[in-house]
Amino acid sequence: MPSKAPVSLVVGAGPAGILSAVYLARRGHEVHLFDRRPSPLVCDASDHRAFFVMLQPRGAAALEGAGFALRPDGGLQQVSAIAMTLGRRGPQAIPFKQPRLMGPRHAFVRQMVEQAEAMQLPNLHFHFETAFEAVDLAAQTATLRAGSTPCDSSSSGEEADGGSSISFSYDLLVAADGGWSRVRRAAEAQTSELQVTVEQVEGRYKVFRHLPASPAMPFTAAGGSSSNGSNGTDAGSKASKEGSSAAVQLQMLRPTGAGSSSGPAVMFLAPEAGSASGAVCGMLALTGEAAWEGLQTTEECQAFLARQFPSLPAEWLPEIASQLEAAPLAVAGMRVHASQLHGPSLVCIGDAAHGVTPRTGNGMNAALEDAVILDQLLEAAGEDLASVPAAFTAKRLPDARALLWLDGTAAERNGTSRWGRLHPLALGSGASMIYRSLLSKATGGWVRPHAQIAMNDLAMPYREVQAQVCRDNLLLGTLGLPAAAPIAVLAAVAAGADRLRC
Numbered sequence: 001m002p003s004k005a006p007v008s009l010v011v012g013a014g015p016a017g018i019l020s021a022v023y024l025a026r027r028g029h030e031v032h033l034f035d036r037r038p039s040p041l042v043c044d045a046s047d048h049r050a051f052f053v054m055l056q057p058r059g060a061a062a063l064e065g066a067g068f069a070l071r072p073d074g075g076l077q078q079v080s081a082i083a084m085t086l087g088r089r090g091p092q093a094i095p096f097k098q099p100r101l102m103g104p105r106h107a108f109v110r111q112m113v114e115q116a117e118a119m120q121l122p123n124l125h126f127h128f129e130t131a132f133e134a135v136d137l138a139a140q141t142a143t144l145r146a147g148s149t150p151c152d153s154s155s156s157g158e159e160a161d162g163g164s165s166i167s168f169s170y171d172l173l174v175a176a177d178g179g180w181s182r183v184r185r186a187a188e189a190q191t192s193e194l195q196v197t198v199e200q201v202e203g204r205y206k207v208f209r210h211l212p213a214s215p216a217m218p219f220t221a222a223g224g225s226s227s228n229g230s231n232g233t234d235a236g237s238k239a240s241k242e243g244s245s246a247a248v249q250l251q252m253l254r255p256t257g258a259g260s261s262s263g264p265a266v267m268f269l270a271p272e273a274g275s276a277s278g279a280v281c282g283m284l285a286l287t288g289e290a291a292w293e294g295l296q297t298t299e300e301c302q303a304f305l306a307r308q309f310p311s312l313p314a315e316w317l318p319e320i321a322s323q324l325e326a327a328p329l330a331v332a333g334m335r336v337h338a339s340q341l342h343g344p345s346l347v348c349i350g351d352a353a354h355g356v357t358p359r360t361g362n363g364m365n366a367a368l369e370d371a372v373i374l375d376q377l378l379e380a381a382g383e384d385l386a387s388v389p390a391a392f393t394a395k396r397l398p399d400a401r402a403l404l405w406l407d408g409t410a411a412e413r414n415g416t417s418r419w420g421r422l423h424p425l426a427l428g429s430g431a432s433m434i435y436r437s438l439l440s441k442a443t444g445g446w447v448r449p450h451a452q453i454a455m456n457d458l459a460m461p462y463r464e465v466q467a468q469v470c471r472d473n474l475l476l477g478t479l480g481l482p483a484a485a486p487i488a489v490l491a492a493v494a495a496g497a498d499r500l501r502c
C-alpha cells in the first residue's frame with residue numbers, strides 16, 4: 001500500500017539536521033537526511049579545527065526529548081565547572097548544577113548518527129556524500145548530487161565533484177546546512193520576503209593539542225584541593241560526591257584586558273578526551289585578527305602567549321607557539337540575520353537560520369532547540385503542514401534576533417573587547433552578576449540570577465535574557481553613582497573573601 005506520509009527533506013546532518021530528522025521521523029514523516037560529507041562514522045574529522053562545543057541544558061533537553069542519550073565517550077567528556085583565571089589571579093570556579101558534555105562538534109555528530117541509526121526508524125533515510133544543489137520552491141522539488149566531499153573541507157558547500165544528480169519531491173524542506181546555507185540562498189532568490197545578511201566577524205580561533213600533563217594546570221579537584229592551592233576545587237569535589245568523578249574543570253584563561261596591548265584573547269584548556277597520559281588540548285580565541293598578525297616567529301608567539309596568559313605553564317609555551325604558527329587561523333563564525341526563517345514549505349533551522357559566533361556558547365544549543373520548536377509546531381498544526389513554516393518564524397524569530405544581539409554584545413559584556421573590563425557593558429554585567437546573585441539567594445530564587453546563568457543553567461528564552469540585560473543596564477545607568485558605590489564596596493568585599501559565586 002503506498003504511504004501517504006508527508007515527505008520531509010532535511011539538508012545538513014549537523015546537530016540541527018540530525019535532531020530534526022529524528023523528530024520528523026517520529027512524527028511519521030518519510031524523512032531523507034542529506035549531507036555533502038561522508039558519514040561521521042567513517043570519516044575522522046579530528047583536524048586542527050576540532051574546537052570545543054559545550055552542551056547546555058537547553059540542548060540536552062532537546063536531545064532527550066527525541067530519545068538521544070549522549071554519553072562521555074568517543075571525544076566527549078563531562079565538565080563540572082569552568083575555572084576562570086584572569087591575568088595572574090588564580091582560578092575562580094563557576095560550578096555547573098549538573099556536569100555538561102563537552103567535545104568537538106564532530107564527536108557530538110558522530111554519537112548522534114550512531115544513536116539515530118540504532119533507533120532503527122524505518123522512515124528515516126540517511127544520504128551522506130549527497131550535496132544539495134538547487135530547489136524549485138513552487139514545484140516543491142529539490143535537486144541533490146551524489147559525490148564525495150572531503151571530511152574536513154570548508155563549510156561553503158560548493159564543491160561536490162562529479163556524481164549523479166537526483167530530484168526529490170517534498171512536502172517540507174528543512175534547511176539545516178549551516179551558516180553558508182545553500183538552501184537558504186536558493187530560497188532567497190525565489191522569495192522576496194526572505195532577505196538575509198551574513199555578517200562576517202573578525203574573530204579567529206586556533207586549536208592546539210598533545211600538551212603533556214602539568215601539575216600547574218589541574219583539571220580535576222581530587223581530595224578537595226588543587227595543586228595550585230586555588231579555591232577552584234569545589235566543583236570537582238562536588239561532582240565527585242555526586243558520583244560523577246570523571247567530570248573535569250574546563251580552564252578558561254583571560255588576559256588582564258584593558259592593559260593588554262596585543263588585543264583581546266581567551267584561551268580554553270581541557271584534558272584530551274581518552275588520553276591515557278593526561279595530555280591537554282586547548283583553543284585560543286582572538287576577537288581581533290590584528291592581535292595575531294604581527295607575530296612572525298615562534299619566539300614572538302611565545303612572548304605573546306606569556307604576556308597574555310601569565311598562568312600558562314612555561315614548558316607548554318614552545319609547543320603551543322609552534323602548533324599555532326603551523327596551523328592557519330580559522331574564522332570563528334558569522335552572524336546570520338534573516339528577515340524570516342521560512343519560505344513556502346521551507347523552514348531554516350540552526351546556523352542556516354541564525355548563525356552566531358562561539359561567544360555565547362549557544363549556537364549548537366539553539367540549533368538543537370529549533371528542532372524541538374519545529375516538532376511542537378508540527379504537532380499543533382496537525383494535517384495543516386503548510387502553516388508550519390510561517391508559524392516557525394512567528395515563534396522563533398524573536399529569540400533568534402535576541403541571540404544575535406546577545407552574541408553581538410558578548411565581547412563587551414564579558415570584558416573581552418578592546419576596552420577590557422572597563423567597558424560600560426562589562427561593568428554593568430559585573431555589577432548585575434553581584435546584585436542578582438545576592439538577591440537571588442536572599443529571595444530563594446524569586447529574583448532571577450544573572451542573565452548568563454539564566455540563559456545557560458535555566459534555558460531561559462533568549463528574548464527574556466536580552467530583556468533582562470537591557471533592564472539591568474538601564475537600572476544601573478539610571479541609578480548611577482548612588483548605586484555604584486555600594487556595588488563597588490560589595491564587589492571589593494566579595495573579591496577579597498573570594499567566595500561569591502553565581
Ligand SMILES: Cc1cc2nc3c(=O)[nH]c(=O)nc-3n(C[C@H](O)[C@H](O)[C@H](O)COP(=O)(O)OP(=O)(O)OC[C@H]3O[C@@H](n4cnc5c(N)ncnc54)[C@H](O)[C@@H]3O)c2cc1C
Nearest residue numbers: 012014015016036054132157178350351361362363364365
Ligand atoms: C570555535 C567554535 C566554538 C563553538 N562553541 C560552541 C559551544 O560551546 N556551544 C554551542 O552551542 N555552539 C558552539 N559553536 C557553534 C556550533 O558549532 C554551531 O552553532 C552548530 O554546529 C550549528 O549546527 P547546525 O546543525 O545548524 O550546522 P552545522 O553544524 O554547520 O552543520 C551543517 C551541516 O550541513 C552540511 N552541508 C553544508 N552544505 C551542504 C550542502 N550543500 N548539501 C548537503 N549538506 C550540506 C555540512 O556538511 C554540515 O554537516 C562553536 C562554533 C565554533 C566555530
